[in-house]
Amino acid sequence: MTLAAAATTGSARARAIRLVIWVVAVQAIFWGVALLVRPPGIDPVFERHRVANIMLMGSDGQLREAIGHPNYNLGESGEARFVGSVELDRPESGLVVFASRYSRFANLTVNGRAVPMADAPGWRSGSFGGKWVVPAGLLRAGRNTLEVDVKRECCRAYLASLIAAPPGAIDVAIRQWRLQRLLPAIGLLVLGIFGAGSCLLAAGNSAYRQQAYAAALAFTGMALGGLWQIDILTPSSEPLYISVGELTLLATFAGLVALVDRWFPGGPRHDRALVVLSLGFFILIASAAFTTDGMQGQIRNLLDIAMVSLANVAIIASVLRGLKTDRQLWTPDAAVVLLVPSISLADLIDSLQVNPLNLNIAPLGVLALAVLLLLGIIRRGRMLSRRLEDANALLDARIAAKQAELEATAELLRQREAEAAVQGERSRIMRDMHDGMGGQLLSVLMLSRDENSPRQMIIRTVEQAIDDLRLLIDSLDSVGDTMDIALGQFRERAETKLRAAGMRLAWSNMLDGQSIMLPPGTILAVYRIMQEAINNAVRHSGGQVVSLAISPHNDGGFEISIADDGQPGAAMWKRGRGLSNMETRAQAIGGTLVIETGTKGTLVILRIPGA
Structure with missing residues (x-):
């Protein structure tokens, strides 16, 4: 191996190591922040008071074990009654029952008597849970039966964990749990709106118009995703609610693919496939929005997998294209963009495991997009700075040469303006003296030559001339x-x-x-x-x-x-x-x-x- 080949190999290895370091560092920072913002695991208060013996009541009135994943219980149809029990030593303290998540509508019955929901949330999907405060009069010492009737408009009803505990610490835990679920959605909504608006404003610059529009589409999809998670976007039917969630996911990934494809050099290359696939996905999702049963769970999972996989393939292809062009220049951007596949795949896996819960759009994904745009602004700022430095070096000499010329010209103009002002004022004074006092003195002369002129007329004319002269002097003194x-x-x-x-x-x-x-x-x-x-x-x-x-x-x-x-x-x-x-x-x-x-x-x- 020659020295040149060895140097080239060593340089390529160094660039590869640098890329790996960037990717690992960015992923570590991002997921570290993610764990701080949304820590894994179940609240200890919830875990301590979880109702473990939840059964499903069949149409024949018999109780049997409910199917589902470990973190939720699944019914057999759109309506299901889940039955559990809790042992109480002091029923006089009352009881708080909290269903962390359920599908659409839920009602609670304690010992055969209905209990109204204490703080019925405005979210129809039940994703922020339902809380019931059971009065002491409905409770008894020993075993108490809890029956939760869940109903949804399509698909199969489900109930996540059911918590039952005396008032106090459980109320605090419920508020914290809801806040942890609400803040990311609101943050996603606000940041998405802010990002979309900022990108639309930046679209006024023709040089970055395509990137700005693509980023605005991605931010809009994220904002709608936050609105969808709060569940105030579709107050009508459940199929429409699910379809809107899928459309927000489609808009987000379409915008991200369009942005990344234009971000790296050599693009865009995926526009035709992006338009065709997006249109096909849109028709499929929209057609299921107004059906009675909506999109089946298996089809929805396949649709999510297809959208996420195809989008990630296009994003990774764009990243590789940029790295082939200039690995050193585009390594920071590549490290940030690779957050999108990692976030979306983690979100997809979590969604499939917690089926039938729909795929979430990770709120922290906004951070990746924002960092990417920030890197682009910094890079373009550096490029402009270099160009400005070169231009300044060239212009400094011209400016120095022109400055002396301009100063000389300005001084000449000032002198001419001063001379013109003096000349103008001199001409005005002479005109005033000629038209005013000059004419009056001429009248005095003519009257004095005429022996028949009245003396009083001559005196009056002289007085007018003197008054006019005084007025002229006063006007000059008033400058x-x-x-x-x-x-x-x-x-x-x-x-x-x-x-x-x-x-x-x-x-x-x-x-x-x-x-x-x-x-x-x-x-x-x-x-x-x-x-x-x-x-x-x-x-x-x-x-x-x-x-x-x-x-x-x-x-x-x-x-x-x-x-x-x-x-x-x-x-x-x-x-x-x-x-x-x-x-x-x-x-x-x-x-x-x-x-x-x-x-x-x-x-x-x-x-x-x-x-």
Whole structure:
């Protein structure tokens, strides 16, 4: 043997040993957890108080030994009466009778008198047992006869162990027994729903859509299996109940086969056989759901064996395919997937031994599927991490080169934006000075050249120019201030003007410091509208008081109302350009202007909407 061949042989042997170690470790961990969650054996309290002398009453009224396996008694038809006895030294303490499992319906008679079930469960299959509390008046010292009538809709009636003990410890044992049976079923239901929902969400990624749908099918079957074990899924007939249990088993294994077939490289390869066999099993199971007697026990056992065996063959074939591709890479996945055959075979053997109890879907099988999906996520995460590291190494250089370019471009843009803002503000100021104060100064010049111009008109025009200049300066001083502060600066000038005219200003500001910020151009337009309204009140109203109120709006804007108590001046407003200028300015800043006149004076309302 050459050195190369020896090295190859040694490497193959090492990979095989590694696979065996993985499989043994995973199986040991899983079954260790299984034994902790569902410990084998019978509760010591149950074993101590088990009724051992259970007999079957025939149609002729004679008692004979009941057939069946060691852990249950089987009748000859759908109805059976099982008879046992218990010796009591202190009947005054009462008696608790518990049938751990029975088929469908059960009634208890003690010493010839019927006893109602104490806590009749809502599960019609009797899989969570029935409890009867027998009063002391029905008991006697010595031997007491217990008769349990069991009835089912199809197949043969059966009764598992019958427990009889005084109240106390037996009640605790019954609660613990039921909890041990209920929690795995509820856990299977919850985990199945959570897993199915998570897989359907993951199906949004097209790269893993097939695997996600297959896993969702398997989780759905497990969730329905938990619901079936709780026995609230089929409250109708027993054949339907049994068929639904078989369908949940079919959905679970179909999903597992589809998932494992797609999980390992080279797949899927079993889709055609999976669809044909699943459809055939479905037709066979569904056809028995609505029959009178349902599926015979032997046929059901053969069906379970066929489903479990074919599914395991497909799963093992997929595992071997993956190991041939890359044993080192797929060994952890193979070790986890091989839990499915071990769980299902153990469950099948247990079902056949406890016939006629139907095959259970092992709740802990969810753990295997969850671990498998977790391994896949970790592997894909590692692959993505490697790709990202390579991509990062390539992109770092490009990012470093682009970063300096972007910073330079950003700095240039900031400078240009600042220059554009300064230029825009400069242009606005020049436009305001030209349109406002410039035009007014020109009017003063023309009036001064005309010797016939009234002196009062020249003075008024100069005052308007000065007021406009002050408003422009105030608007520039308000940069960075909130609107209520900016309006507060206007208040002093308004009070001075009204006081000089013999009028009083009633000021009301309800903005209460709200941070309404406006640019200088908008503030100047608001100033001019307010000034025009106050000038008109001084010149034309003949009133004594001008009321100015500022209030916020729900949309983030605000409203300014200016009212005088003089005579209405609608005609005078129409004759001048004041109204037109005010409306133009309001529209330019996106606001609205409303002027109302009445017997109590004139009201001007300026509304500025929020940003």
